[in-house]
Amino acid sequence: MADGRKHSEESVKLFVGQVPKHMTEAQLLAMFKEFALVDEVNIIKDKATKASRGCCFVICPSREEADKAVNACHNKKTLPGASSPLQVKYADGELERLEHKLFVGMLPKNVSEAEVSALFSQYGTIKELQILRGPQQTSKGCAFLKYETKEQALAAMDAVNGKHKMEGSNVPLVVKWADTEKERDRKS
Numbered sequence: 316m317a318d319g320r321k322h323s324e325e326s327v328k329l330f331v332g333q334v335p336k337h338m339t340e341a342q343l344l345a346m347f348k349e350f351a352l353v354d355e356v357n358i359i360k361d362k363a364t365k366a367s368r369g370c371c372f373v374i375c376p377s378r379e380e381a382d383k384a385v386n387a388c389h390n391k392k393t394l395p396g397a398s399s400p401l402q403v404k405y406a407d408g409e410l411e412r413l414e415h416k417l418f419v420g421m422l423p424k425n426v427s428e429a430e431v432s433a434l435f436s437q438y439g440t441i442k443e444l445q446i447l448r449g450p451q452q453t454s455k456g457c458a459f460l461k462y463e464t465k466e467q468a469l470a471a472m473d474a475v476n477g478k479h480k481m482e483g484s485n486v487p488l489v490v491k492w493a494d495t496e497k498e499r500d501r502k503s
Contacts, residue, residue, distance in 0.1 A: 335396035350387035439467025
């Protein structure tokens with residue numbers, strides 16, 4: 316963060332594109348504050364030239380405030396000097412982080428949703444659980460699950476990741492934050 320402050324768990328980072336390169340962080344902060352509470356604006360700059368790359372991050376104190384900024388500005392507001400309206404969206408990984416979504420890998424192929432649920436429900440309330448399956452409904456050996464709170468997801472990661480082996484497996488489970496779609500696309 317530009318000013319070194321630690322943002323709270325509730326704060327949300329938005330990515331904003333189509334920002335005129337001449338605009339300052341103070342100008343952008345003032346503009347976004349017309350629509351939502353905003354803690355900070357960080358212009359993304361070229362590493363070599365230090366010039367604006369025409370985009371920035373906006374930090375809002377809550378998801379509710381972030382949604383106000385998105386709803387008011389995304390594809391709706393064109394700033395002076397820009398040819399297209401602002402593109403305002405959650406930064407990569409923010410929705411997954413806010414939804415407390417975990418990836419679980421190294422599951423035995425024959426494991427059931429009930430077995431995965433039994434293991435992970437010890438750490439909190441599971442809102443969603445999906446074992447990934449191939450064309451013949453065979454397990455791909457991994458799952459996604461969402462907890463009600465971040466604390467529950469962290470407790471499950473701490474307790475299970477690299478430590479717990481399911482029956483019929485000789486390798487420990489991998490438990491980590493779920494990737495965003497963009498990160499998955501980059502890897503494939």
